[in-house]
């Protein structure tokens with residue numbers, strides 16, 4: 001009989017995975033959010049990952065009832081792993097998922113974790129939790145696996161069916177089984193890690209490396225700003241070297257790059273090493289919104305200004321509002337006494353209000369109204385702006401702040417000032 005699979009958590013990671021696996025297997029997807037399952041059953045995906053047509057045509061079953069998941073051969077857990085207010089790993093969703101799966105699994109089930117964790121979580125925290133709730137023995141009566149997720153929402157090239165998947169199982173048979181399972185959806189682009197801890201470590205270092213590289217470029221931008229050089233021009237020149245790493249300065253928000261380095265540093269500390277570079281990178285990137293607010297404030301002439309921020313989601317062309325640094329920038333500018341309006345054509349208006357208290361601007365028809373327009377997220381719409389649109393938004397002698405470098409090729413009239421990183 002073919003393996004049947006349950007996916008636990010149908011968010012940015014779980015849903016596309018479930019849809020891909022459902023092409024070859026009997027798959028049921030579960031989410032604790034009844035709103036999420038209700039919407040998905042109505043073929044509506046608020047994350048924008050799956051179209052109505054894809055959802056309608058898929059054999060994926062969706063449920064908010066745990067009893068529908070009893071006795072599955074494979075459970076794949078894709079729940080959030082954020083940090084708490086002290087920037088410590090918050091494993092509560094993961095543990096809740098383990099408690100649920102422990103009551104549903106059968107002898108021989110394989111439980112695979114895709115959520116980003118620090119090394120040891122799968123075997124030393126999730127395994128015992130599953131043992132306790134199921135009464136079964138880990139490694140004998142049920143088996144653990146880990147396969148980090150690398151897909152990149154908003155990126156049409158690196159989708160779950162195209163990228164190399166790292167897999168590791170508690171036994172070589174489980175590793176092989178996972179290689180076959182994931183290989184069936186991505187053209188067999190599989191790397192089998194030495195063991196589960198190695199696979200867990202690979203994922204957190206990948207994202208911490210990106211964070212540190214961006215932090216370095218952000219620090220370069222801070223130095224350039226002090227010295228009057230254009231960071232973009234310095235980077236354009238440096239990029240001509242064959243081994244220069246191509247990163248750009250900017251805000252680092254979201255639930256991965258801004259979070260995973262804390263998982264790595266937590267793991268480092270519990271093992272007796274005080275991480276310096278990792279946390280320094282975090283400090284720089286977390287401080288960028290305040291740094292930018294100060295710089296922008298200095299560029300504006302004195303007094304209360306009307307400022308428009310274009311983009312609230314944490315990354316381009318994705319409605320994900322988690323850990324939005326544009327929100328931090330807006331709040332820092334508000335604290336400096338300015339009037340802030342925020343526009344974002346991609347995010348959910350109600351969510352923006354609930355999470356950040358912003359009533360998003362419905363359209364961009366306030367002609368010559370703003371003293372300053374800040375391009376904060378490079379949504380496709382904003383990238384397609386021309387000089388005419390930008391100038392129409394802003395007063396004479398207003399300031400256009402191009403944080404993403406998306407309007408660099410645009411000639412602006414002398415009546416408008418320009419500032420970038």
Ligand SMILES: NC(=O)c1ccc[n+]([C@@H]2O[C@H](COP(=O)([O-])OP(=O)(O)OC[C@H]3O[C@@H](n4cnc5c(N)ncnc54)[C@H](O)[C@@H]3O)[C@@H](O)[C@H]2O)c1
Nearest residue numbers: 009010011012013031032033079081093096097115116149
């Ligand atoms: N989004 C990404 O780009 C990305 C990329 C790689 C790795 N990851 C990692 O994958 C994991 C999931 O991230 P995401 O972006 O899909 O999160 P998400 O918030 O989009 O989705 C998680 C889903 O899990 C549900 N959930 C929470 N607790 C649950 C539980 N106990 N049982 C069942 N469902 C539960 C939530 O309601 C939500 O719908 C995280 O560890 C994240 O770090 C995310």
